[in-house]
Amino acid sequence: MTLRACRHRRAGTAAALILLSLLLSACEQPDMANQPRLDTYQSDSGFADGMAARPIPEGTVHRDQALNERPTHNPAPINRGTLHRGRQQFEIFCAPCHGRNGSGQGVIVQRGFPAPPSYHLPRLRQASDAHFYDVITHGYGVMYPYASRIRPADRWAIVTYIRALQLSRNARIDDVPEALRPRLREAPP
Amino acid sequence: MPQVFRPRANALAWTVLIIAAALLVVAVCLAAHYFSSPYYSGVDRTPPQPVPFSHKHHVGELGLDCRYCHTSVEDSSFAGVPESEVCMTCHSQLWTNARLLAPVRDSLKNDRPLRWQRVHDLPDYVHFDHSAHVNHGVPCQACHGRVDEMPLTTQKKTLFMQFCLDCHRNPAPHLRPPDAVFEIGWQPAGVPSEARQRYGERLMARYHTPTTERLTDCSLCHQ
Numbered sequence: 001m002t003l004r005a006c007r008h009r010r011a012g013t014a015a016a017l018i019l020l021s022l023l024l025s026a027c028e029q030p031d032m033a034n035q036p037r038l039d040t041y042q043s044d045s046g047f048a049d050g051m052a053a054r055p056i057p058e059g060t061v062h063r064d065q066a067l068n069e070r071p072t073h074n075p076a077p078i079n080r081g082t083l084h085r086g087r088q089q090f091e092i093f094c095a096p097c098h099g100r101n102g103s104g105q106g107v108i109v110q111r112g113f114p115a116p117p118s119y120h121l122p123r124l125r126q127a128s129d130a131h132f133y134d135v136i137t138h139g140y141g142v143m144y145p146y147a148s149r150i151r152p153a154d155r156w157a158i159v160t161y162i163r164a165l166q167l168s169r170n171a172r173i174d175d176v177p178e179a180l181r182p183r184l185r186e187a188p189p
Numbered sequence: 190m191p192q193v194f195r196p197r198a199n200a201l202a203w204t205v206l207i208i209a210a211a212l213l214v215v216a217v218c219l220a221a222h223y224f225s226s227p228y229y230s231g232v233d234r235t236p237p238q239p240v241p242f243s244h245k246h247h248v249g250e251l252g253l254d255c256r257y258c259h260t261s262v263e264d265s266s267f268a269g270v271p272e273s274e275v276c277m278t279c280h281s282q283l284w285t286n287a288r289l290l291a292p293v294r295d296s297l298k299n300d301r302p303l304r305w306q307r308v309h310d311l312p313d314y315v316h317f318d319h320s321a322h323v324n325h326g327v328p329c330q331a332c333h334g335r336v337d338e339m340p341l342t343t344q345k346k347t348l349f350m351q352f353c354l355d356c357h358r359n360p361a362p363h364l365r366p367p368d369a370v371f372e373i374g375w376q377p378a379g380v381p382s383e384a385r386q387r388y389g390e391r392l393m394a395r396y397h398t399p400t401t402e403r404l405t406d407c408s409l410c411h412q
Contacts, residue, residue, distance in 0.1 A: 015209070019216070033312035040267045043304065051302055092254040096279075107251050113282050144278040149260045 065152075070137075074129040076156040086161030089154045093146055102165045114142055119162055120169045132159040230347040236306040239292045241341060248373065249337035255329060255371050266318040270305050273297040308342050309333075316412045323371075325396045326364040330373050331356065337373040350410075357404035361389030364396070 038044055038052035047054070076082045091100060099106040102119035109115045117124060136155045139145035150158070167175075176184055227233045247253050256262060258271040273296040280290055296303045311317055323329070329336065334345030346352055356363055362385050369375040380388045403409065 011205075019212070032314050035313040037313070039313075041270060041305075049301070092256045096251070096253060096257070108279055108283070111251070111283065113279060142282055144274065144281070148272075149275075 070130065070133065070152075072128075072130055074133075074156050074159055076153065076160050078160060082157050082160050083164060085154065086157035086159070086164075089150060090158050090161050093150060094158065097143075101169075102162060116143065119166055125166050125170075129156075129159045129163070132162060230349065231309075231344050232347055233343055233345075234308065235341050235343045236308060238306055238341070239303050240289060244336045244339045244342060246340075262319050262323055264320055266320065268319050273303055308344050309348060311348060315410050317410070324367075325398065326367065326370065326392050327356075327360065328363065328365050328370045328372075328375070330375075331363045335373055353410065354405060358401055360398060360404075361386050361393055364389045364392040364398075366392065 040053055042052040043050050044052040076086075095106055096108045097106040097113060098104055098116055098119065099109075104116045104118045119125075133155050135143070136150060136158065137145060137147045146155075173181060173184070223229055247258075248255070258275055259268040260271075261267055261269040273293050276290075276293045277297050280293060284290055292303060295301070322332075332346055332348075334343075336342070365375060365377075377385070377388055398404075
């Protein structure tokens with residue numbers, strides 16, 4: 001091999017190395033972007049079930065959890081805040097089946113889910129607050145429990161809102177304070 | 190001493206230089222193309238899922254609220270992906286024999302979680318918090334796009350630092366009142382587009398949005 005050819009080859013190698021190192025600059029630094037820690041819901045083979053998110057051990061008591069039995073009466077104060085929260089939670093979790101007005105004709109029922117009873121039946125109008133609370137906590141018939149997604153205070157807020165829905169179906173104009181009646185008449189039917 | 194380079198070497202040197210320059214231009218163009226491509230940014234990435242879950246169906250058509258399934262989005266940094274039991278609140282009665290849903294039924298029966306694939310994934314050196322955003326008027330739509338039109342969940346924004354900072358420098362046009370955060374496609378009624386900025390600034394006062402300085406501080410996201 002001539003000296004010149006050898007030089008050319010060396011220059012070629014150098015150029016190739018420079019080009020290759022350019023490519024490196026686009027690389028992520030994997031150890032910073034993907035640190036040796038477990039993220040929520042990542043899978044991890046270190047545990048028998050392969051989940052990084054560990055289930056809460058049985059018998060764990062939440063710091064805010066009331067240790068005594070469920071109260072027999074609704075502890076939520078009846079005010080605008082409770083009703084607002086109750087309505088919000090009701091519309092997220094219950095309205096898909098029970099309908100926004102509680103009549104039991106929500107959109108999921110229209111798609112073939114068994115229809116729940118209307119909240120406006122005499123039986124459910126007479127049922128206690130605690131019954132509604134228990135249905136949310138433990139489920140009822142084909143309805144699944146919602147305890148894992150709705151915390152106790154919000155369950156009571158939902159019950160309060162359902163009570164308001166029930167009242168609204170049987171309200172008369174005399175029930176409305178005199179001062180507010182004109183506003184009701186203005187509202188579209 | 191004999192001449193090392195013959196006259197022909199001049200031409201050769203020029204050719205090499207020109208080719209090198211041309212290669213450099215090509216490399217820069219390719220790099221620019223690559224870094225702005227969806228392949229690099231992840232935009233339009235739609236990872237295959239164990240069950241072809243459709244937000245278009247469940248959100249767009251059935252009108253379910255995000256929080257029915259992404260329960261922790263208001264309370265924690267993590268939005269949460271629903272357990273199989275959540276699907277079964279409805280699918281224990283609906284589409285009970287559908288092949289598509291067999292993995293969900295098996296998952297609940299055998300107590301094995303479904304392996305949903307992440308659609309959005311920030312590098313671990315970035316701190317992000319859902320609750321800080323959704324409780325202060327930043328809607329899901331600003332970062333996830335029109336989820337209600339997605340038959341399969343797709344990434345719609347780059348999630349690059351530039352994307353975060355564009356909003357952190359001026360969040361006003363994105364902000365919404367608390368009740369509208371979860372709604373997709375919401376527009377403030379009776380606010381013309383010229384007045385959107387002012388409308389958002391009023392919301393910033395109500396939410397006590399931190400100053401631009403605070404929101405662009407490196408340590409906010411790189412802790």
